[in-house]
Amino acid sequence: MCGIVGYIGEKEAYPIIIKGLQRLEYRGYDSAGVALLNGDLNVYKKKGKVSDLHAFAKGKKLSANSGIGHTRWATHGEPNDENAHPHVSQNGKLAMIHNGIIENYASIKTELLQKGYEFNSDTDSEVFLNFIEDIHTNTNVSLAEAVRLALNKVVGAYAIAIISLEEPDLMIAARKGSPLVVGLGNKEFFIASDATPIIEYTNEVVYLDDQEIAIIKDNNLTIKNIEDVEMKPYVQKVDMELESIEKGGFDHFMLKEIFEQPKSIGDCLRGRLISKEGKLHLGGIADYTNKVLNADRILIIACGTSWHAGLVAEYIFEEYCRIPVEVEYASEFRYRNPVVSEKDIVIAISQSGETADTLAAIELAKSKGATILGVCNVVGSSIARVTHAGSYTHAGPEIGVASTKAFTAQISVLTMMALMIAQKKGTLTESAFRNLLVELDSIPDKVAKCLDLNPQIEIISEKFKEAANFLYLGRGYNFPVALEGALKLKEISYIHAEGYPAAEMKHGPIALIDENMPVVFIATKDSSYEKIVSNIQEVKARKGIVIAIVTEGDDVITGMADHVIEVPHVHESLMPLIAVIPLQLLSYHIAVMRDCNVDQPRNLAKSVTVE
Ligand code: M6R
DSSP: OOEEEEEESSSOHHHHHHHHHHHHGGGOOSEEEEEEESSSEEEEEEESOHHHHHHHHTTSOOOOSEEEEEEEOOSSSOSSTTTSSOEEOTTSOEEEEEESOBTTHHHHHHHHHHTTOOOSSSOHHHHHHHHHHHHHHHHOOOHHHHHHHHHTTOOBOEEEEEEESSOTTEEEEEEEBSOOEEEEOSSOEEEESSSTTTTTTOSEEEEOOTTEEEEEETTEEEEEETTSOEEOOOOEEOOOOGGGGSOTTOSSHHHHHHHTHHHHHHHHHTTTEEGGGTEEOOGGGGGGHHHHHTOSEEEEEEOHHHHHHHHHHHHHHHHHHOOOEEEEEHHHHTTSOOOOOTTEEEEEEESSSOOHHHHHHHHHHHHTTOEEEEEESSTTOHHHHHSSEEEEOOOOOOOSSSOOHHHHHHHHHHHHHHHHHHHHHTOSOHHHHHHHHHHHHTHHHHHHHHHTTHHHHHHHHHHHTTOSEEEEEEOTTHHHHHHHHHHHHHHHHOOEEEEEEGGGGGGTGGGGOSTTOEEEEEOOSSTTHHHHHHHHHHHHHTTOEEEEEEETTOOTGGGTOSEEEEEOOOOGGGHHHHHHHHHHHHHHHHHHHTTOOSSSOTTOOSSOOOO
């Protein structure tokens, strides 16, 4: 949930760390800090954004060849200067940054208090650091050994980096449950929560595994696990372009990512779907297709937007593969005692591949014998590594906190999975299969046509920027789209919005309708079209304001709705890929008009690595 960066080498550390923190700010942005070794241990930290820290540090002693930095999303202790990282040990010699939660910090703190330790913050991280200092000073072991011994005692999740005033050529990093990458440069090393702060300096990285410790000393990297077994570093090449993590002329990452969708969906389909030849191949799950088609049921686990993609997949798998599907919030599933067997297939969906609840749900399902397939965007992420097999979405880095292109890429992958299984199982005729492949292949162009609606959607947004509430209604495949549209609006514009199946409206939400209530209908031409037309009439009869997403050429709803947004026709099972685009743009423009921080909405972070 927090972002961490470290540098040790011959260059100036501060500019590398600050730039890296800006790249990681999507992970948390309530406070930030740096610790620099330059004969002294200088620590600067500030409540607020990385830019506030940078302004605060201006004119201070910043020249150093080694340092660590942190951008925080608060778990223990409110966001303020004291609780910001790095923390400094009581003897003033060690500085540490930490991402994660130490669950047994209270008992460790009690022990340390009895030994006379005092604490400056409310954080578990400061306790963790002083625990390391206590072992280091009282048992006379090396700092690396003290870290290892401490890690054997703490319960919880961590990605940490530590520097020492006494050993300026040393940096120690470790992880469990929170990602950490070590970058290998020329006589220099980087550490970071993901590769984005590193890629302009080196493309050689080592992804640490859980319970591994990286010890960088005298220009050498040693990796050992917490059992003290030395591990051979597995050096990988990062395949990421610098442009993909910059705004590229757009005002916000979110807008850039919305506009990238023709390409990101195209990248996702490329090499897997050859519609002209009627071929579909998802290499990552090829060995598991027989298992899926013989499965008793498919369980989909995910959170947030990924959960909405899972709901779309439920409809698709059931329709085409005739396999029962259940879609679960990972955060609920993991705390129940769910009935799961070896004959179940679990599909875990996650953009970041680091969501703590999804990871825990996977572990639970795995322990009950299920086969786990992953649909992740971030290559090498924790979820991608713990699943038995999976397919990447290849959407490229998604930096805006509101998920957009990841959603359409997830649905694209899940649709391909379902069609591949249906063809093998024989639950879809060859001609229907081929028609759907052609339709799927047309999606990038149709999404591009939807993006041409941007100026019209901006005008509509202007009319609703002061609304206090919104209702989003859809049926069938468009119901998850309604949920997703409402979530987008809530998270970036802070307007209360609810998504509902349109037919459920009369079981409660209809009471909310009056002349002030904007109702967004996703009412494209599909098998429930007539029904949703009736729902629109019900809203109009109560003076609600209707914004309708309709299929091009629809003159029925055009005569009824207050605002109409026309999208290209596509088979109804693929409509979520199209219909969500105007909703993403609507939420984006409303948020900008309300002066909200679109890319970093309040209280949120991109990857939720806490429970
Ligand atoms: O990285 P994940 O896909 O596992 O993240 C799941 C949710 O936290 C995420 O989709 C969240 O709801 C987004 N902010 C939605 O825009």
